[in-house]
Amino acid sequence: MKISDFDYNLPPELIAQTPIEPRDSSRLLVINRETSTLEHRRFCDLGQYLRPGDLLIANQSRVIPARLLGRRAETGGAVEVLLLAERTDIGPDCWETLVRPGRRLREGSRLEFSHEGLPNLALNAEVLQHTEAGGRVIRFSPAAEQSLTVGQLIERLGHMPLPPYIHETLTDPERYQTVYARISGSAAAPTAGLHFTPGLLEHLRKLGVRIGFVTLHVGLDTFRPVEVEDVSDHKMHSEEIELDAPTAELIEETRKAGGRVVAVGTTSMRVLESVAGFYDGRVCPYRGSTRLFITPGYRFRVVDAMITNFHLPRSTLLLLVSAFAGKALIEKAYQEAIHEHYRFFSFGDAMLIL
Structure with missing residues (x-):
């Protein structure tokens, strides 16, 4: 077929x-x-x-507001992460993701996510491994002195992941x-x-x-x-x-x-x-x-x-x-x-x- x-x-x-x-x-x-x-x-x-x-x-x-916009901790370069599926088999707060640009995101790379309008909220992440589909498994953690869980931070910092063929806001x-x-x-x-x-x-x-x-x-x-x-x-x-x-x-x-x-x-x-x-x-x-x-x-x-x-x-x-x-x-x-x-x-x- x-x-x-x-x-x-x-x-x-x-x-x-x-x-x-x-x-x-x-x-x-x-x-x-x-x-x-x-x-x-x-x-x-x-x-x-x-x-x-x-x-x-x-x-x-x-x-979930699965599109996260952040930067690489090492270089400050912009990064976009799309959450696809939670990977509880690997560990708590681990997600399979698509990343862009992904070529330079090696295992051990650290990421930071925040929001201009929400200065007191921040989320950290570490790349754990590559996936068969070309994505990454990432482990998230609240930034220092955060009282919110990873899930709560994603809800506040994330954006709705509309399909690529939708161009209107x-x-x-x-x-x-x-x-x-x-x-x-x-x-x-x-x-x-x-x-x-x-x-x-x-x-x-x-x-x-x-x-x-x-x-x-x-x-x-x-x-x-x-x-x-x-x-x-x-x-x-x-x-x-x-x-x-x-x-x-x-x-x-x-x-x-x-x-x-x-x-x-x-x-x-x-x-x-x-x-x-x-x-x-x-x-x-x-x-x-x-x-x-x-x-x-x-x-x-x-x-x-x-x-x-x-x-x-x-x-x-x-x-x-x-x-x-x-x-x-x-x-x-x-x-x-x-x-x-x-x-x-x-x-x-x-x-x-x-």
Whole structure:
């Protein structure tokens, strides 16, 4: 399977630069896999396509202000660090990161982070090792006489890590969070969930739709295109996931009662399918990591429908939705979306695949 078969041309003006208001006024392209038909709706119409007894599973991970701007202690040279995943296996306050410029940051290099508007806050760091992906594992520590923890300092000193294709300044950082984001740890937002409002969630509950939450902290692969031509040669980076016992019970109850499990986003999809893969098709509580790479030909075990945004060309996410809906139908949907001037990527419109 060639990654060049999952490429497409997108007019740059269709890349959404700012979030739409209200959240659920975004457009929704409804894809029916049985009939291969498309419908143009608004996200607030979602309840018309769900039934009592259906279960939405959403990712409750919260984006941390993972972009840190600092300097090298030895030279004073500027450095930018993007936090990708906490590495508790190496030690407390250790993070896998992308660094820029990275070429001269050797093991043992020391970094300092501060903020002009917050003169009393400072964070120190030491480069521990290189990573396979060309990043660094860094150990952070509060500067002298700091009463705050490393996590609290990152929250205050960090900047929201918007994707490189977004060039506008985000005036409200909460618009890059879902309304149900609860557990901090992601380097990027699980964007399919950005369309939900508290009012829409309440409306769905009144219709008899249940809502459960899983956690996947979005990490390195969000920032990495598939760079090899043969898809089977691509190596997925590990991401931390959690599915708790109450949610596992909700999913099993829904399946036994004939309801549909609807994944909100590719991250929720990967949690559910990863856990089912670990437990021979059953959904059980799980906390650990996954490297699941879903490509066309994959046999889905849990998910019956999904909500997702429009994804970048040549990406693992485009491969995943092509696996779920079929490559030809996704190509048809994307061409229709381009023709109808849908908004693409993180702040863009959504699709519901039934």
